[in-house]
Amino acid sequence: MAKNPLKQLAGETAIYGFSSILARVLNFLFVPIYTRMLTQVQYGVVTEFMAYIAILQVVLVLGLETGCFRFANKEGEDPRKVYSGALLTVFGLNLAFLACMVAFSEPISAALGYEGYRSLIIYVAAILFCDSITAILFAKLRQEHKAVKFAVLKTVKILTETGANLILFFVYPARPDFTYPIFAIFVSCVLCLVLFVPDILRLKLTWDGGVVKRLLVYSIPLMIAGLPGVANDFLDRVLFRYFDTSSEAWRASLGVYQAAVKLAVIMNLFIQMFRYAAEPFFFQRARDKNSRELYAVVMEYFTAFCGLVFLGVIGYIDLISLFLGRDFRVGVGVVPIMLLSYMLLGMLFNVSMWYKLSGKTNMAIWITLAGLAVTTLVNIVFMPRYSYWASAYGHLASYLVMFILSAALGAKYYPIPYKWARLGLIALLMGVAYAGIRLCDSFIDPVWGRMAVNTVLLGVYGLACWKLLQSPWNRSVLKGATN
Secondary structure (H helix, E strand, C coil), rough: CCCCCHHHHHHHHHHHHHHHHHHHHHHHHHHHHHHHHCCCCHHHHHHHHHHHHHHHHHHHCCCHHHHHHHHHCCCCHHHHHHHHHHHHHHHHHHHHHHHHHHCHHHHHHHCCCCCCCCHHHHHHHHHHHHHHHHHHHHHHHCCCCHHHHHHHHHHHHHHHHHHHHHHHHHHCCCCCCCCCHHHHHHHHHHHHHHHHHHHHHHHHCCCHHHHHHHHHHHHHHHHHHHHHHHHHHCCCCCCCCHCCCCHHHHHHHHHHHHHHHHCCHHHHHHHHHHHHHHHHHHHHHCCCCCHHHHHHHHHHHHHHHHHHHHHHHHHHHHHHHHHHHHHHHHHHHHHHHHHHHHHHHHHHHHCCCCHHHHHCCCHHHHHHHHHHHHHHHHHHHHHHHHHHHHHHHHHHHHHHHHHHHHHHHHHHHHCCCCCCCHHHHHHHHHHHHHHHHEEEECCCCCHHHHHHHHHHHHHHHHHHHHHHHHCCCHHHHHHHHHH
């Protein structure tokens, strides 16, 4: 008897999630340090450079992670040639990029307003070089279901970054500044690449032009689609420089906004865990007779759990917000908006699998461009007046538009029998519980009293969703996928 697909997915999600949880938890635990030892402006600078890294990473990997999943599972393709070709392509591109950044680091840093910090440009370029190469190697581990090794290497990288941060902030005899977090990431990325050297040698790299061409034809549209997608996630950080309400203090506004976004990290964490396990899972199940019904059931469980995460953070926000330095707590109001935005982003991942599974990756470009247009418009029009509130609502509006477009197009080109009424009922349950939490905030004064009532509301929501998910159709689909 085959392994229960949801148990397999949940098991791998948990293993992949260990390293992701550790990374997000340690990152979260550093928020009190960053928001107490760095000024709002300094934290804003760190946020700006992290946005550049996130956007450039999509370009420099060329979408080859997903391309490797598709072709390594395809009959007639040699997985070794697939990963060899992807790795050599990414290495060549990133080596050229690194050389250019080193050569022009001084004028680039001056143009950004950080004259004298050319080393920061070099650190960023080296981070991108190492991360782009290891992205392909981590994809190979996911393809081979080596979740434990994946988690171990990720954990070593995370702990290295943590150790470097602790040394820099508490041992190094200089006043903390915005270069410390970036340098700590640089150290961890270099070590991670070194640890992958035995895997690279075992792969015995070979170049097959035909394989690489097929990979790039499939993957580059995903990269182009992914670029507006990640730009959609991080463009607002870049736009602060030009459109924030106070042009002289834009870095401070950006620092406050980023600190508030960090409180929504738990939702983003679960989505990242899910994506690591779900993408190869969806591809490998694509040939199954009832695969589309299975995808619909996965969507329901995913949505219900996201609702639990959303309500959990909001229910204990009084306690969670204490992680921020006092100067950064003014931005806590955007946390519910960002939580809901990330939830929509996770649901978008589910409904957008249709164009990856059907090979219609070009469609992703138009969907993500629509989302980017919404983000850009909302930020440009409203940021000059509402600052980071415009950024938060821009994310929400953008993800909602992309979700609707992707679901509509998927229904036409790759129909998946989502039970929209049941998904709507899950959303309604979440909304009722959220309203109850907000009422508690208004009428119950002691913090411990609010948290006690909110805990009960969370339990009621969880039980109601569990009962809803045990429908005969869901049980039938899972039974069929298990046999």
